[in-house]
Amino acid sequence: MVALAVAVPGTAAAAAPLPTDSERRPVAKAAVYKRHRHHVMRAQRNKKIARKLVRRHWAGGRQYRCLDRLWTSESGWNHRARNPRSGAYGIPQALPAGKMARSGNDWRTNPRTQIRWGLRYVKSRYRTPCRAWAFWREHRWY
Numbered sequence: 001m002v003a004l005a006v007a008v009p010g011t012a013a014a015a016a017p018l019p020t021d022s023e024r025r026p027v028a029k030a031a032v033y034k035r036h037r038h039h040v041m042r043a044q045r046n047k048k049i050a051r052k053l054v055r056r057h058w059a060g061g062r063q064y065r066c067l068d069r070l071w072t073s074e075s076g077w078n079h080r081a082r083n084p085r086s087g088a089y090g091i092p093q094a095l096p097a098g099k100m101a102r103s104g105n106d107w108r109t110n111p112r113t114q115i116r117w118g119l120r121y122v123k124s125r126y127r128t129p130c131r132a133w134a135f136w137r138e139h140r141w142y
Contacts, residue, residue: 043077046091046111053119058128067129070136071118079111092118 047068054064074093075081082089082097089097090107091114100107103117126132126142136142 039076039078042079046077046079046115049112050091050115050119053115054129057119057123063129066133067119067122070122070129070133070142073136074142079109079114090114090118092121094118094121 050067050071051064054067057063071077071091074088075091077091079091081091081093083093083095086095087097088095090100091111092100094100094114094117097107100114100117103120104110104113107113107117122129122132122142126135132142
């Protein structure tokens with residue numbers, strides 16, 4: 001059974017005004033901030049994984065900076081990013097997405113698997129992240 005509270009005229013409940021938009025907004029802003037912070041922390045974690053893996057393939061920080069720009073533009077480092085128009089998926093925006101299965105069965109959910117696949121793709125097609133980034137700047141895809 002559900003009890004309903006009814007405001008009787010002349011009582012404190014009836015006199016209490018409804019919260020205004022500005023009073024409700026801080027709660028909504030806090031929720032948005034919490035979601036945003038979660039995405040930022042996830043992106044930072046994914047970047048840390050990539051930074052370590054990039055060092056294995058290329059010396060110096062220049063290649064990582066190019067990769068950072070490339071994948072920030074493609075997916076914002078979100079391992080669940082999906083392009084609704086093309087179906088590209090993940091941090092490197094693989095198309096078709098299933099290509100990443102060669103790097104692991106957990107390609108849909110594991111950022112490390114996606115990053116490993118993406119680095120192999122960049123190396124085989126462009127040789128370096130900076131060359132991939134240069135191509136992306138010209139064509140808006142890589």
